Amino acid sequence: MKKPPLLLFSFVIIYLVFLYAPIMLLPIFAFNDSSIIAFPLSGFTVDWFVGLMGENTLHRALKNSLIIAITAAVISTCFGILTARAMARHNFLGKRPSFGLIMAPLFLPEIIIGVALLIVLIQLGISLNIWTVILGHILICTPFSVSILYSAFNNMDKSIEEASLDLGETRFGTFRRVIFPLVKPGVIASLLICFTISLDEFVIAFFLTGVEPTLPVYIWAQLRFPSKLPSIMALGFILLLLSLILLAIFEYYRRRSETLIGNQPS
Amino acid sequence: MTSEQNDNEQMVELRGIRKSFGDLEVVKGIDLNIAKGEFFSLLGPSGCGKTTLLRMIAGLETPDDGTIVISQQSMNGVDANKRPTNMVFQSYAIFPHLNVGENVAYGLIKQRLPKAEIRQRVDAMLKMVDLDGYYNRPSYALSGGQRQRVALARALILEPKVLLLDEPLSALDKKLREQMQDELRRIQRTLGITFILVTHDQEEALIMSDRIAVMFDGNIAQLGTPKEIYDKPLSKRVASFIGVMNFLKGKCVGETKTDIKVEVATLGQVSFSRDLVPEGVSLDHLNIGFRPEMFTVLYDKKEKAENTFMSEVKNVDYYGDMTYYTLALPNSDMDITVSMRNTSGRYVYGLGEAIRVGWRSSSLLILN
Numbered sequence: 169m170k171k172p173p174l175l176l177f178s179f180v181i182i183y184l185v186f187l188y189a190p191i192m193l194l195p196i197f198a199f200n201d202s203s204i205i206a207f208p209l210s211g212f213t214v215d216w217f218v219g220l221m222g223e224n225t226l227h228r229a230l231k232n233s234l235i236i237a238i239t240a241a242v243i244s245t246c247f248g249i250l251t252a253r254a255m256a257r258h259n260f261l262g263k264r265p266s267f268g269l270i271m272a273p274l275f276l277p278e279i280i281i282g283v284a285l286l287i288v289l290i291q292l293g294i295s296l297n298i299w300t301v302i303l304g305h306i307l308i309c310t311p312f313s314v315s316i317l318y319s320a321f322n323n324m325d326k327s328i329e330e331a332s333l334d335l336g337e338t339r340f341g342t343f344r345r346v347i348f349p350l351v352k353p354g355v356i357a358s359l360l361i362c363f364t365i366s367l368d369e370f371v372i373a374f375f376l377t378g379v380e381p382t383l384p385v386y387i388w389a390q391l392r393f394p395s396k397l398p399s400i401m402a403l404g405f406i407l408l409l410l411s412l413i414l415l416a417i418f419e420y421y422r423r424r425s426e427t428l429i430g431n432q433p434s
Numbered sequence: 435m436t437s438e439q440n441d442n443e444q445m446v447e448l449r450g451i452r453k454s455f456g457d458l459e460v461v462k463g464i465d466l467n468i469a470k471g472e473f474f475s476l477l478g479p480s481g482c483g484k485t486t487l488l489r490m491i492a493g494l495e496t497p498d499d500g501t502i503v504i505s506q507q508s509m510n511g512v513d514a515n516k517r518p519t520n521m522v523f524q525s526y527a528i529f530p531h532l533n534v535g536e537n538v539a540y541g542l543i544k545q546r547l548p549k550a551e552i553r554q555r556v557d558a559m560l561k562m563v564d565l566d567g568y569y570n571r572p573s574y575a576l577s578g579g580q581r582q583r584v585a586l587a588r589a590l591i592l593e594p595k596v597l598l599l600d601e602p603l604s605a606l607d608k609k610l611r612e613q614m615q616d617e618l619r620r621i622q623r624t625l626g627i628t629f630i631l632v633t634h635d636q637e638e639a640l641i642m643s644d645r646i647a648v649m650f651d652g653n654i655a656q657l658g659t660p661k662e663i664y665d666k667p668l669s670k671r672v673a674s675f676i677g678v679m680n681f682l683k684g685k686c687v688g689e690t691k692t693d694i695k696v697e698v699a700t701l702g703q704v705s706f707s708r709d710l711v712p713e714g715v716s717l718d719h720l721n722i723g724f725r726p727e728m729f730t731v732l733y734d735k736k737e738k739a740e741n742t743f744m745s746e747v748k749n750v751d752y753y754g755d756m757t758y759y760t761l762a763l764p765n766s767d768m769d770i771t772v773s774m775r776n777t778s779g780r781y782v783y784g785l786g787e788a789i790r791v792g793w794r795s796s797s798l799l800i801l802n
Contacts, residue, residue, distance in 0.1 A: 325525055325527060327523040327524070327525050327527040328527045328529060328530075330494050330514070330521075330523070330527065331521070331523055331527035331529070331585075331588075332529075332540070333493075333494070333513070333514040333515045334492055334493075334494070334514050334515070334519075334520055334521045334589075335515075335520065335540050335541035335544070335588065335589075335592065336515045336516075336541045336544050336545070336592065337515055337540070337541075337544050338515060341544065345540075346529055346531075349531045350530065350531055
């Protein structure tokens with residue numbers, strides 16, 4: 169094999185170090201037997217992980233985050249399925265503008281969305297709770313869901329649906345037996361990506377959460393106490409592993425979606 | 435035969451069918467009867483409305499106007515999934531997430547038949563389309579020809595009254611296409627189902643059909659058996675679409691009660707029966723058509739023909755079984771195409787060689 173040019177090679181190395189070295193610090197200090205985050209390391213311990221078990225506020229924050237993430241993922245994906253299907257198959261008045269509006273949160277700064285939603289909710293006299301966070305997360309997750317599912321719906325040969333109708337199946341039966349199985353990998357990918365986005369999201373959650381913090385908000389609050397830092401490192405390490413696993417599953421389903429749909433002769 | 439009996443023979447009746455997409459009218463009022471057990475072809479160039487017409491019969495499009503009757507039942511307001519028709523799509527539309535057997539069983543599963551019966555019927559149908567033992571084959575592992583057979587089996591297993599085929603062979607290579615043409619014909623004869631084929635391939639339509647409707651611009655230009663369409667095209671357009679046709683100008687120079695005398699541009703004067711002249715043709719500006727095979731190359735100087743002319747070979751297309759010569763018309767810059775079968779030992783002329791050609795007055799066609 170040809171050796172890569174030195175310049176390109178060193179660029180790649182520097183890039184990777186810059187990107188991943190800070191993340192590598194997480195497991196290092198998560199297992200370090202010292203409450204001060206600094207080299208040299210003092211020794212190996214799992215105390216920080218054990219400590220996490222006893223944190224009741226953490227457990228509540230985790231529970232809130234999971235409820236929010238699962239609910240937001242399911243609702244966003246339902247919206248995504250409906251929107252993507254409509255965009256791919258139907259022509260209607262105001263199609264482009266409405267598509268633009270749905271996708272807009274992808275480009276708007278989250279802090280703007282967060283503040284704007286907060287003002288509206290307060291004006292409406294709605295008290296902040298888990299549901300307000302879910303509302304905000306649906307807003308930012310739906311564009312991701314739509315963009316994943318749009319290609320799944322759009323790449324599907326229209327005559328496949330027609331063939332199903334022609335063979336005597338109803339419209340609903342066609343959705344159940346043909347359309348949904350074909351877009352299912354896309355739906356799973358959408359659920360996973362929306363779940364991950366919601367779980368990680370801080371800014372909107374920070375504005376819209378009431379007395380019940382989400383996990384990122386909890387972590388942010390804990391950063392004020394230096395003694396808590398190693399526990400946060402341990403927590404961060406767990407979240408990192410979880411994200412990697414979810415990402416791997418997401419990628420698997422995204423590719424399956426492409427191969428399934430891509431198999432039809434055009 | 436009374437007209438009532440005649441009506442009972444009809445499988446598909448189209449009455450005044452119209453369809454527009456936006457401002458474009460693609461089907462302009464079509465009336466057509468297709469008989470039970472007939473192999474019928476809708477033949478025309480792309481955009482002539484033939485596929486739209488087929489899709490309206492299937493129920494995948496709704497006519498703006500007119501009635502479709504299938505087997506004495508009006509199809510107005512009847513959805514595609516309730517019609518006694520099944521379709522083979524141009525792209526085959528094989529369900530990619532199902533294997534061969536599940537694809538073929540698709541319609542039967544909807545009918546909630548017992549599993550054993552479904553399996554038995556699917557196996558029998560796979561055998562019929564020569565896919566014996568392919569039940570568990572995943573659909574992505576199929577070749578183009580095999581996909582075609584799956585699509586066919588999937589439609590035929592529901593025992594439709596009418597099978598609709600939308601350019602089913604256009605994606606196959608020449609050898610496979612010819613093989614499938616024979617096979618479709620065999621299956622159609624065996625089952626006795628009415629087949630309606632949409633194609634732009636005139637040869638395919640001629641080989642396979644009992645009757646052909648040639649369509650241009652949303653209208654039927656001519657309806658007839660393959661032989662009628664080929665031998666007696668009504669218009670210049672039909673004539674040039676079906677097979678190769680030479681067009682010459684002509685004008686009437688004399689008439690008797692039974693015959694007319696025509697001056698054919700640069701080939702001379704000939705007389706023939708009035709019966710060959712369609713109604714409404716201007717005798718001063720005649721469009722005359724000649725099939726390439728209506729000319730005969732005269733290899734021997736002593737060989738006689740009703741009319742002859744001398745020419746020069748301008749181009750030779752050698753097909754093995756046939757040779758097509760492009761010849762200069764005498765005293766003209768126009769060309770005509772002449773074909774000869776290459777029987778054993780027959781000489782093939784080269785470029786620039788002098789050639790003597792014979793033809794019969796009765797073989798020319800007067801076109802609208």
